[in-house]
Amino acid sequence: MDDKEAVLNRLKRIEGQVRGLHRMVDEERYCPDILVQISSVQEALRAVGRKLMHNHLRHCATTAIRSEDSHAAEAMYEELLELIYKHAR
Amino acid sequence: MDDKEAVLNRLKRIEGQVRGLHRMVDEERYCPDILVQISSVQEALRAVGRKLMHNHLRHCATTAIRSEDSHAAEAMYEELLELIYKHAR
Amino acid sequence: MDDKEAVLNRLKRIEGQVRGLHRMVDEERYCPDILVQISSVQEALRAVGRKLMHNHLRHCATTAIRSEDSHAAEAMYEELLELIYKHAR
Amino acid sequence: MDDKEAVLNRLKRIEGQVRGLHRMVDEERYCPDILVQISSVQEALRAVGRKLMHNHLRHCATTAIRSEDSHAAEAMYEELLELIYKHAR
Numbered sequence A, B, C, D: 001m002d003d004k005e006a007v008l009n010r011l012k013r014i015e016g017q018v019r020g021l022h023r024m025v026d027e028e029r030y031c032p033d034i035l036v037q038i039s040s041v042q043e044a045l046r047a048v049g050r051k052l053m054h055n056h057l058r059h060c061a062t063t064a065i066r067s068e069d070s071h072a073a074e075a076m077y078e079e080l081l082e083l084i085y086k087h088a089r
Helices: A004-026 A031-066 A070-087 B004-026 B031-066 B070-087 C004-026 C031-066 C070-087 D004-026 D031-066 D070-087
Strands: none
Touching (some): B004 C004, C031 C070, C031 D031, C070 D031
C-alpha cells in the first residue's frame, strides 16, 4: 500500500481523538461541543477510507482493463462502485 | 452513454415524484409521510448519479491505464475519487 | 404549516431542475457536470425536508412537554430523532 | 447525562476498534475488509452522537417551551436542527 506509514499515523491520531471524546463525556462537557468532536473523528476516518480506496481503485482499474473479458470488466466497475457508494456516505 | 433511455425514463419518473411532493405539501399531509417521500426521491437521484458514475469510471479507468504517464494516471484516480466522494454522500 | 407558499415554490423550482437534468442527459453532456446538477437538486430537497422538520419539531416538542407522562415524552423524542437521523443523511 | 456509563463503555469499545484498524492496515489486509471495519466504527460513533443528541433535544425542547418568548423558541428549534442536520449526516 502507498503511504502505509501515513495511514498508520492517522489511525494513531484517531485513537487519541476517541480517548479525548471519552474524557469530554466523562467531564460532562457541553453536548454540541462533543458532537463537533465526533464529526471531526468521522471526517478523519472518512479520509483514511478514501486513501485505502485510492489504492483499491488503481488495483481494480488495472485488472479490469487488462482483462480480455469486457463483461468481467463491467462487473468489476459495478462492484467497485457498490463499495465506494456504501463507504463514501 | 449506456442505458441512456433507462436514465431518461428514471428522470421522468422523478419529475412525477416531485409533482407528487408538491401535492402532498399543498394538501398539508402529515410531515413524516412527506419526509419519507422526499427520501425516496433522493434515493432515486442517487441511483441516477451512480449510473452516470459507472460510465464515467469506465471512461477514466481506460484513459488512466492507457496513459504512459503514471503521474497522470494517479491524478486521474484522485480526481475521480474526489468526484465520487462528493456525490455519493 | 409555516411558509407553505415558500415550500411549494421551492418544489416547483426543483421540478424544473429535474427537467433540466433530463435535457442534460439527453444532450449527452459531460458526466461530472450532470453530477454537480444532481447534487444541487438533492441539496434543494434536503432544504425542503428541513423546513418540514422544523414544523414537526415544534409540534412534537410542544406535545412532549405538555404530556404529564415523562415516558411518553421520552418516546416522542426518540421517535423524532429516529425520523431526523433517517432523513437528514 | 442519562446513560453516561453506557456512552463511556461504547467509546472504550470504539477505541479498541480503531486499534484493530491500525492492526489491519499494518498487516496489509484486503482493502474492502478494512473499509467494512471503518464503516462499523463510523456507525458506532453515529450512535454515540445520537445518544448525546437525545439528551440535548430534551433539554432544548424544555427550555424552548418554557420560554415565554415565541421568537426565542423558534430560534432554538432552528439552532437545534442546524446541529442535528450537520451531525446526522
